[in-house]
Amino acid sequence: MAIKNRMLWAALGLALAAAPAAAQQKQYGPGASDTEIKVGNTIPYSGPASAYGIIGKVEAAYFKMLNEQGGINGRKIDYISLDDGYSPPKAVEMIRKLVEQDEVLFTVSTLGTPSNSAIHKYMNQKKVPHLFLATGASKWNDPKDFPWTMGFNPSYQAEARLYAADILRNHPNAKIAILYQNDDYGKDYLKGFMDGLGDKGKAMVIKTATYEVTDPTVDSQIVTLQSSGADVFFNITTPKFAAQAIRKVADVGWKPVHYLNQVSASVGAVLKPAGLDKSVGLVSMQYFKDPTDPKWANDPAMKDYFAFMKARVPDGDPADGQATYGMMVAQLTTELLKMCGSNLTRENLMKQAASFKNYQIPLALPGVTVTTGPNDFALFQTMQLVKFDGKTWQGLGEPVAVK
Incomplete structure (x- = not known):
């Protein structure tokens, strides 16, 4: 009987020892591995809305900087940003390439209400996270019918x-x-x-x-x-x-x-x-700090922004609020990927994106924080005239x- 009890305790000990290992097991969706995370983006580098192209340039430079610093949780960001010319048909073409050929884990900061409207159903049918859209249309906050889409801008x-x-x-x-x-x-x-x-x-x-x-x-x-x-x-x-x-x-x-x-x-x-x-x-x-406002001159986040622009985007205008916006999106995306840890599945990405609690993006106005929930995908609800x-x-x- 004593031998049986010893065997039972030994088996239980092995099971308990294995539990943490199982909990820490890495999980990957398409575009994620031990070494990289593929992230897709479409933005108008050309066409009538090309002024927004600086957003993509800043995001690319930010992720390159992170990669040089070792990446996020040891993984490098492969940021694939394509020009859609602010054309919905072109956006559809580019998104299909990113999802079906490049096999990105998710897309981030795809720009424009018309372009995002054109890919809205596709992304949800494919169950690909369609995150932090550069548009404030109210329809992006519809987790019941479109659980894979989340905007960035205030409504x-x-x-x-x-x-x-x-x-x-x-x-x-x-x-x-x-x-x-x-x-x-x-x-x-x-x-x-x-x-x-x-x-x-x-x-x-x-x-x-x-x-x-x-x-x-x-x-x-x-x-x-x-x-x-x-x-x-x-x-x-x-x-x-x-x-x-x-x-x-x-x-x-x-x-x-x-x-x-x-x-x-x-x-x-x-x-x-x-x-x-x-x-x-x-x-x-x-809802975010204006780079032309002298009151932020000694603000640590704004100092970092100006240093980043000078070193990483020397042809960009740091007075352009679109550049500030691009850095904000990159900062939030970085925080999201840190929250995911080694569970880099598309399902967990959306779960974590819907669980921000009063997160202060460094370049957002003080008190303008990000809070989301499974039934509310609106990131910001505080604004200043x-x-x-x-x-x-x-x-x-x-x-x-x-x-």
Whole structure:
């Protein structure tokens, strides 16, 4: 009997010793191994939205830096970034290559509402994590029907409601004109704005105009909107057209209260080309630190950013908020991969992406943290209204939570 008991305890001891080993067992999905993690991206390095290409360049440089430092948990990042020209059909072609030929573990920071809309169902059918999309369309926060897709930007609709609330509070008798891109991106902002104005919206908005991404300019639309007699202008445009609109508004002598969507609020990429003097008074939104704001001069994260840009992206403009954005996405992606440890399956990647708890990205505004859950994929819900003073964006009040 004693011999049997000794054998039983010995077997139990072996089982307990094996348990930690089993728990630590490495698990890999496509594109992951002991030595590398393949990450895919599509972005417009060419075409009408090429100003956003700096995002991909910064992300590539950041991952290269990490690789030189030993990678993430000992694995190098193979970041494959392809030019989709801001064309949905091209984005579909590029994504299929990344998923079916390159066999990436996941995609990150694919840019634009139209392009991401074109690949949305495909990524979910293939069960490939479609993470940190460079767009704030509300549809990316739908974990029930699209559990493999998660956006990055704050919701366009929530941002637009922030502007609407400011107008109702400070310009209750406003006559509003709106310019918007004629696609899902523009319409998402428009919906949030009209929802925010509520019952007063139909009376307050006296003129709207649209443009196509293939249009050479929006000059004629600005002239039309000015002639409406509007004294408030909501500018829903991507960088190229935002700069044109700002410049034209000034050139024709129109002086509305001018709201500019955050995705085109870069001082370097938009306001400088438009003319800093012509940008004075613009109202927008921020959720990350503005590289042109002197108050961040001694901020450790901003110092790291400027040093990184000088050393790693010398042809990039550190004053371009799109570059700051790219580094933020790379920082969050790095944190996510650290959280995954050696369980680099697509399922675990999504599980970890849905479990951030008040994570402070170094370049995000203080208090603007990332929190996600299995039923809520929206990363940010805190935003700050800002106004341009001719040199940098100045905060209007404190950051507020907007749903």
